[in-house]
Amino acid sequence: MAKRVMEDMKSGGIKITRIVNIKKEVPEPSSYKKEVPEPSSYKKEQPISYKKNKNKNEFTRRFSSTPHSPKSKTNLHRFFVILLLIAILIAGVYWISDAFQNARIYITSKNKSFVLDHQQFVASNDSSTPTNFELMIVSSEEDKDVTLSSSLQNVSYKAKGEITLYNEYSTKPQSLSAHTFISDDNGKTYQTDSSVTIPGYTLDNNKNITAGQASVGITSFLPGDSYNGSPNSFTINSFKNTAKFKAIYGKLKTALTGGAQGNVYTLDPVEKGTMDAIAQSSFKSNLINKAIAEVPSDYILYPNAYTFSYQIDENIFSPTPNAKVKITGSLSAIILDKKDLSNTLVKNMLPDVVNPELSEISIQNLSKLNFNFIQQDQSITKDTKSIPFSLSGTLNAKWSPNISNLIDKLQGVNKNNLTSIFKLDPGIDSVETKIFPPWQSYLPNDKSKIHIYVE
Numbered sequence: 001m002a003k004r005v006m007e008d009m010k011s012g013g014i015k016i017t018r019i020v021n022i023k024k025e026v027p028e029p030s031s032y033k034k035e036v037p038e039p040s041s042y043k044k045e046q047p048i049s050y051k052k053n054k055n056k057n058e059f060t061r062r063f064s065s066t067p068h069s070p071k072s073k074t075n076l077h078r079f080f081v082i083l084l085l086i087a088i089l090i091a092g093v094y095w096i097s098d099a100f101q102n103a104r105i106y107i108t109s110k111n112k113s114f115v116l117d118h119q120q121f122v123a124s125n126d127s128s129t130p131t132n133f134e135l136m137i138v139s140s141e142e143d144k145d146v147t148l149s150s151s152l153q154n155v156s157y158k159a160k161g162e163i164t165l166y167n168e169y170s171t172k173p174q175s176l177s178a179h180t181f182i183s184d185d186n187g188k189t190y191q192t193d194s195s196v197t198i199p200g201y202t203l204d205n206n207k208n209i210t211a212g213q214a215s216v217g218i219t220s221f222l223p224g225d226s227y228n229g230s231p232n233s234f235t236i237n238s239f240k241n242t243a244k245f246k247a248i249y250g251k252l253k254t255a256l257t258g259g260a261q262g263n264v265y266t267l268d269p270v271e272k273g274t275m276d277a278i279a280q281s282s283f284k285s286n287l288i289n290k291a292i293a294e295v296p297s298d299y300i301l302y303p304n305a306y307t308f309s310y311q312i313d314e315n316i317f318s319p320t321p322n323a324k325v326k327i328t329g330s331l332s333a334i335i336l337d338k339k340d341l342s343n344t345l346v347k348n349m350l351p352d353v354v355n356p357e358l359s360e361i362s363i364q365n366l367s368k369l370n371f372n373f374i375q376q377d378q379s380i381t382k383d384t385k386s387i388p389f390s391l392s393g394t395l396n397a398k399w400s401p402n403i404s405n406l407i408d409k410l411q412g413v414n415k416n417n418l419t420s421i422f423k424l425d426p427g428i429d430s431v432e433t434k435i436f437p438p439w440q441s442y443l444p445n446d447k448s449k450i451h452i453y454v455e
Contacts (some may be wrong), residue, residue, distance in 0.1 A: 051092045102449040106432040109454050114349045116391050124386040131344045132337045138291045139330040150323045159220040159227035159259030167212040169247035171200035179334040184231035193217035222414035227259040260317030279310045279327050287331040299335040302371030306333035307380050332380040360427045361401050369393040399427030403452050413447040
């Protein structure tokens with residue numbers, strides 16, 4: 001049974017009696033079932049009440065004996081939830097920073113200009129020399145319409161041309177005397193202009209025959225324009241009905257021209273001058289365009305780096321004033337290796353530059369330079385080994401930093417150390433670096449997230 005205890009308290013002259021319930025534990029019979037109140041069954045905390053005694057200025061304070069749920073567990077739960085949210089927020093920020101981290105670097109490369117005033121160089125076809133050149137020969141043949149104004153002339157001319165003779169008959173040379181009769185595949189007869197010796201054939205390791213060959217001029221047996229033309233093949237008349245007839249034969253090398261008989265129109269000096277002008281203008285221009293179209297992309301052909309030659313067929317014998325005049329010509333040009341030429345110019349202008357800086361410098365306006373041969377009568381043939389030349393104009397040298405090597409050096413570097421790295425590359429004039437997110441102090445370790453732009 002609970003025992004009530006009276007406690008007197010004085011407050012401001014008023015006597016307060018405090019009644020405290022003291023519960024005396026009484027042993028419960030074994031048959032009793034001990035009930036433990038569930039947390040949900042806890043009652044709300046009852047307010048404290050005060051009761052005034054009738055005869056005395058005393059108040060009695062009563063306390064509820066019902067147990068209460070502690071507030072500490074709720075506060076702890078809220079603390080852990082807030083802590084978890086903060087951890088998730090920090091992890092999210094870290095993930096976003098890592099996923100979208102990147103660095104953009106804007107480089108202004110170094111540029112420098114130089115002036116050349118007939119600076120002299122030497123190009124060679126030897127690949128071991130600083131400036132290498134290749135020989136290019138392009139040929140063309142055109143028929144130009146012309147109206148002949150000269151008076152008729154009574155002529156009698158034989159056609160002339162050149163053939164190549166082949167020897168597949170023997171390994172020993174075969175000789176033909178001058179004026180030997182030969183025939184074309186149409187049965188027309190010609191004579192050799194001079195004696196000729198045809199070398200014997202040779203055999204390779206597989207016993208394949210390579211015919212010996214020699215060239216000789218021929219003239220038609222009779223005059224007239226019927227012999228003009230381009231027959232396919234020729235045979236030696238004296239070898240007919242022998243084993244040599246098919247084994248020693250000829251092929252046309254140059255067309256047969258000049259054959260004429262009777263009254264014909266010819267090319268006079270004025271008309272010859274007109275044809276010269278055509279050859280020097282449109283015909284030459286066509287050859288130059290043809291050569292330019294054949295220049296490889298890593299070579300350069302300067303406008304004056306060639307020699308031009310042409311020939312006009314003056315042996316025109318036309319039965320009518322309207323005729324065609326044949327112009328044949330060729331352009332022999334030297335084309336320079338762009339990389340070799342650029343390196344030569346850089347070494348000439350910047351003699352102290354060495355690799356790897358040399359490999360970063362290129363000349364941007366090579367095609368704008370003026371090229372001239374040192375020798376005004378410079379000839380260009382297949383036997384030409386070296387050619388001296390001069391260049392004039394303004395050079396623009398540009399440095400191109402090695403981006404790949406630069407990215408490798410920048411991986412994971414503190415942004416405060418970037419300046420020292422960029423100073424190691426002489427081709428960099430200025431740099432602007434932008435890192436995302438802005439609070440990052442290091443560049444990404446992933447090279448794919450480092451982007452360099454060269455201006």
